[in-house]
Amino acid sequence: MTRLLALAAATLIALPASPAAALPGTPGAPGAGDPYFPGQGNGGYDAGHYDLRLDYEPSSGRLSAEARIAARATQALSRFNLDLVDTLSVSSVSVDGRPAAHAQSGSELVVTPSRPLAAGRGFSIVVRYGGKPVHVIDPDGSRDGWIKTSDGVFNANEPQGAMTWYPGNHHMTDKATYRFTVTVPSTRVAVANGDLVSTTAKGGRTTYVWDSKEPMASYLATVSIGKFELADARLGGYRVTTAVDPKLAGDAAGFPERHAPMLDYFGSLFGPYPYSSTGGIVDHAPEVGYALETQTRPIYPRVPSDALLAHELVHQWFGNSVTPALWRDIWLNEGFATYGEWLWAEHAGTRTTQESFDAAYARDAGDAFWQTPPADPGGPENLFHAPVYDRGAMALHALRREVGDAAFFAILRAWATEHKYGNADTAAFVALSERVAGRQLDALFDAWLLKPGKPSL
Numbered sequence: 001m002t003r004l005l006a007l008a009a010a011t012l013i014a015l016p017a018s019p020a021a022a023l024p025g026t027p028g029a030p031g032a033g034d035p036y037f038p039g040q041g042n043g044g045y046d047a048g049h050y051d052l053r054l055d056y057e058p059s060s061g062r063l064s065a066e067a068r069i070a071a072r073a074t075q076a077l078s079r080f081n082l083d084l085v086d087t088l089s090v091s092s093v094s095v096d097g098r099p100a101a102h103a104q105s106g107s108e109l110v111v112t113p114s115r116p117l118a119a120g121r122g123f124s125i126v127v128r129y130g131g132k133p134v135h136v137i138d139p140d141g142s143r144d145g146w147i148k149t150s151d152g153v154f155n156a157n158e159p160q161g162a163m164t165w166y167p168g169n170h171h172m173t174d175k176a177t178y179r180f181t182v183t184v185p186s187t188r189v190a191v192a193n194g195d196l197v198s199t200t201a202k203g204g205r206t207t208y209v210w211d212s213k214e215p216m217a218s219y220l221a222t223v224s225i226g227k228f229e230l231a232d233a234r235l236g237g238y239r240v241t242t243a244v245d246p247k248l249a250g251d252a253a254g255f256p257e258r259h260a261p262m263l264d265y266f267g268s269l270f271g272p273y274p275y276s277s278t279g280g281i282v283d284h285a286p287e288v289g290y291a292l293e294t295q296t297r298p299i300y301p302r303v304p305s306d307a308l309l310a311h312e313l314v315h316q317w318f319g320n321s322v323t324p325a326l327w328r329d330i331w332l333n334e335g336f337a338t339y340g341e342w343l344w345a346e347h348a349g350t351r352t353t354q355e356s357f358d359a360a361y362a363r364d365a366g367d368a369f370w371q372t373p374p375a376d377p378g379g380p381e382n383l384f385h386a387p388v389y390d391r392g393a394m395a396l397h398a399l400r401r402e403v404g405d406a407a408f409f410a411i412l413r414a415w416a417t418e419h420k421y422g423n424a425d426t427a428a429f430v431a432l433s434e435r436v437a438g439r440q441l442d443a444l445f446d447a448w449l450l451k452p453g454k455p456s457l
């Protein structure tokens with residue numbers, strides 16, 4: 001019996017004339033199942049490409065936008081969700097060119113196509129929407145998303161800001177390629193991830209097109225807008241595209257040139273830099289208080305120190321190319337990026353990695369710091385707690401001392417290579433380490449990653 005007939009028999013419906021309508025499908029799940037952010041992401045389909053067309057007016061804060069998404073159904077779908085906050089209003093949705101019913105509730109946009117989508121089928125979604133985007137407040141009290149500044153937008157989306165400005169499947173396990181077409185008044189610049197494709201001015205407005213050709217998780221997307229000095233040059237073999245707030249131009253002198261030496265060094269350790277361009281966005285946003293490793297082009301609230309630059313560049317390998325599978329694996333991002341700071345300091349001759357380790361380890365055993373095991377910091381309010389960064393980096397250093405430099409750097413390189421553009425969790429890192437080292441490392445990882453308390457040396 002064919003699958004179609006089996007389904008028809010099981011559900012006791014007559015076989016309709018059109019085979020597409022024969023599969024009733026079921027609704028896609030409203031979340032990807034991440035315990036830290038249960039509503040984030042959606043089930044039933046994979047997004048493959050986002051073509052985002054944004055028109056933004058900084059003076060009114062109004063966004064008028066169209067998102068074109070290429071997706072593939074992973075089950076027979078009667079309807080599916082996209083993540084988008086309902087403070088933005090959706091005026092129309094179509095699926096494969098046919099108008100689709102839609103409803104908004106909280107941060108879920110529920111789309112019911114005019115006919116069900118068969119499992120495995122590719123389909124296209126077009127969402128027209130607009131309004132005045134606002135950032136979200138995270139469980140730890142910080143803000144992320146579309147953060148307005150005096151001259152535009154500081155757009156950083158870790159862990160949940162993507163839903164504040166475009167509809168999508170916003171869990172990090174659903175990576176996609178992107179094209180951004182952003183129109184702003186010509187007094188402003190719009191900077192996004194990937195390669196600058198074109199800049200077209202017309203009638204006092206300028207359209208910037210950016211192409212992000214390598215897969216990217218939603219939390220790493222950015223469209224930042226402001227009064228920026230844009231520079232795009234080939235430096236040391238990299239395409240370095242930077243946007244610097246003119247207020248910071250003096251401090252930022254030499255900023256583009258600082259990238260190639262660091263990328264060369266980290267590339268020699270982890271394997272070639274995984275993206276077709278690099279650079280950074282240097283905004284003046286002291287109120288934001290953090291930088292983010294937005295893919296290819298990190299965003300900084302000030303001119304970065306060497307440590308901060310090293311941190312965000314190392315994230316391009318660890319976090320961006322190899323991305324965690326769940327938010328609780330966040331140490332795989334922050335522990336690695338912090339260790340990257342230590343490696344850069346050692347390379348630059350300012351401080352050895354052992355000295356960095358010793359300084360972090362010197363915290364008193366009674367310090368609350370030691371109560372948070374980095375491999376599951378206990379909830380979304382602790383995502384960016386110090387132990388995730390420092391104890392995560394200490395765990396890597398402890399591993400290095402245990403297995404020796406050759407095995408340790410082979411592990412880092414294999415991690416970057418084997419999971420390039422993918423997702424992987426802590427268990428996979430432990431398994432890889434044991435494979436490369438050729439022995440069990442449970443005791444070490446238990447003490448450093450999983451158990452509360454200060455590990456003994």
Ligand code: ARG
Nearest residue numbers: 142143144158159290291292
């Ligand atoms: N991943 C960033 C960094 O360490 C930090 C992001 C913090 N985000 C937040 N919403 N507080 O480079």
Ligand code: ZN
Nearest residue numbers: 311333334337
């Ligand atoms: Zn970081």
